[in-house]
Amino acid sequence: MTTTEALPSFVFTVKDVAHASQVAPSAVRFYEEQGLIHARRTTGNQRRFDENAACRIRFARLAQRVGLTVREIATIFEALPEEPSAQDWARVCDSLVAEAEARVAELRHDLDALQTVTTRCTAGIVR
Amino acid sequence: MTTTEALPSFVFTVKDVAHASQVAPSAVRFYEEQGLIHARRTTGNQRRFDENAACRIRFARLAQRVGLTVREIATIFEALPEEPSAQDWARVCDSLVAEAEARVAELRHDLDALQTVTTRCTAGIVR
DNA sequence: CTGGACGTTCAAGGACTGTTGAAGTCAAGA
DNA sequence: TCTTGACTTCAACAGTCCTTGAACGTCCAG
Numbered sequence: 001m002t003t004t005e006a007l008p009s010f011v012f013t014v015k016d017v018a019h020a021s022q023v024a025p026s027a028v029r030f031y032e033e034q035g036l037i038h039a040r041r042t043t044g045n046q047r048r049f050d051e052n053a054a055c056r057i058r059f060a061r062l063a064q065r066v067g068l069t070v071r072e073i074a075t076i077f078e079a080l081p082e083e084p085s086a087q088d089w090a091r092v093c094d095s096l097v098a099e100a101e102a103r104v105a106e107l108r109h110d111l112d113a114l115q116t117v118t119t120r121c122t123a124g125i126v127r
Numbered sequence: 128m129t130t131t132e133a134l135p136s137f138v139f140t141v142k143d144v145a146h147a148s149q150v151a152p153s154a155v156r157f158y159e160e161q162g163l164i165h166a167r168r169t170t171g172n173q174r175r176f177d178e179n180a181a182c183r184i185r186f187a188r189l190a191q192r193v194g195l196t197v198r199e200i201a202t203i204f205e206a207l208p209e210e211p212s213a214q215d216w217a218r219v220c221d222s223l224v225a226e227a228e229a230r231v232a233e234l235r236h237d238l239d240a241l242q243t244v245t246t247r248c249t250a251g252i253v254r
Numbered sequence: 255c256t257g258g259a260c261g262t263t264c265a266a267g268g269a270c271t272g273t274t275g276a277a278g279t280c281a282a283g284a
Numbered sequence: 285t286c287t288t289g290a291c292t293t294c295a296a297c298a299g300t301c302c303t304t305g306a307a308c309g310t311c312c313a314g
Contacts, residue, residue: 015260026303029262034301044310046261055241062237066230067194070301086242093238100231103193107227110189111220114182115213142290153273156292161271171280173291197271 010040010048017049021057028057035074036060052084059092066100137167137175144176148184155184162201163187179211186219193227 017037018025031037032047037056039047060073068076076095080088144164145152158164159174164183166174187200195203203222207215 013261024303025261027301030302042261042310044261046310058241059238062234062241064301065194066234067192089242093242097231097235097238100234104224104227104231107189107193108224111186111224114185114189115216115220140291151273152291154271157272169280169291171291172293173280191271 009050012049012051012053014047014049017053017057020054021061023057023061028053031057031060031070034070036070036077052080055089059096063096066096067103068096068099136177139176139178139180141174141176144180144184147181148188150184150188155180158184158187158197161197163197163204179207182216186223190223193223194230195223195226 012020014025014028018028021028023031028037028049029047032039037049037053039049039053042048056077060070063073063076064070076092080092084092139147141152141155145155148155150158155164155176156174159166164176164180166176166180169175183204187197190200190203191197203219206222207219211219
């Protein structure tokens with residue numbers, strides 16, 4: 001049987017995470033600085049991440065593509081416990097999709113308004 | 128009958144457009160610089176916009192909210208004729224919504240991948 | 255214990271999206 | 285005519301999101 005042992009957890013270097021999440025090492029440091037991911041330090045002051053770091057970064061890059069800022073994403077992550085379960089992640093993902101869909105819905109609504117308020121979008125500049 | 132007269136068209140100042148599109152005058156100038164909107168000049172070298180300018184800006188701000196850059200938006204506008212009809216605008220709006228939805232779909236897909244590739248998003252850092 | 259790969263911090267720079275301020279131009283009314 | 289307000293350009297700055305480089309410390313395999 002594979003015993004559910006306590007993982008060493010914080011074992012990944014900046015480079016590991018960079019590689020796993022497809023970003024530059026500089027970006028990994030930047031994201032830590034911004035509070036998007038968290039690291040512990042070795043006695044020699046080097047960063048060590050757990051596997052969630054890469055996951056967060058991948059997630060973050062996706063979120064950025066639909067218009068969220070790093071800070072907004074960091075806020076979303078605050079809802080995650082230290083060792084998130086699959087369900088925790090699922091919830092976060094759902095909320096991101098929901099947010100993205102809300103934005104699209106708003107977009108659609110506003111575009112409609114833009115077209116119907118005044119025909120042919122002659123936006124009625126009042127001078 | 129209301130005769131379909133040729134509009135003077137380029138009669139709105141930076142301030143008019145700024146007010147109509149809810150952005151700062153500096154932003155209007157910036158958008159012109161970026162090719163998002165076009166102006167003619169008076170003999171005194173002042174910008175004069177037509178009613179499409181405000182419309183484009185409103186549209187652009189919406190597009191930005193779902194992750195498009197000014198340049199991407201400018202590219203979208205290149206598909207518009209000088210005097211776009213309601214249908215021209217409708218097409219552009221549709222393509223924007225389509226683009227936004229595509230991004231959300233991609234987001235959803237990638238998030239799914241993120242969760243299923245490896246359970247609980249333990250992103251399988253390979254070291 | 256040493257060499258080389260990898261890590262650290264800090265400062266600077268760069269693309270993007272604007273804003274602000276200085277200095278000058280133009281049009282129109284008192 | 286002179287003043288006032290709105291316009292012009294240009295340069296500098298700001299916030300976000302990083303990248304690059306210098307100078308220096310750490311880790312580990314041989």
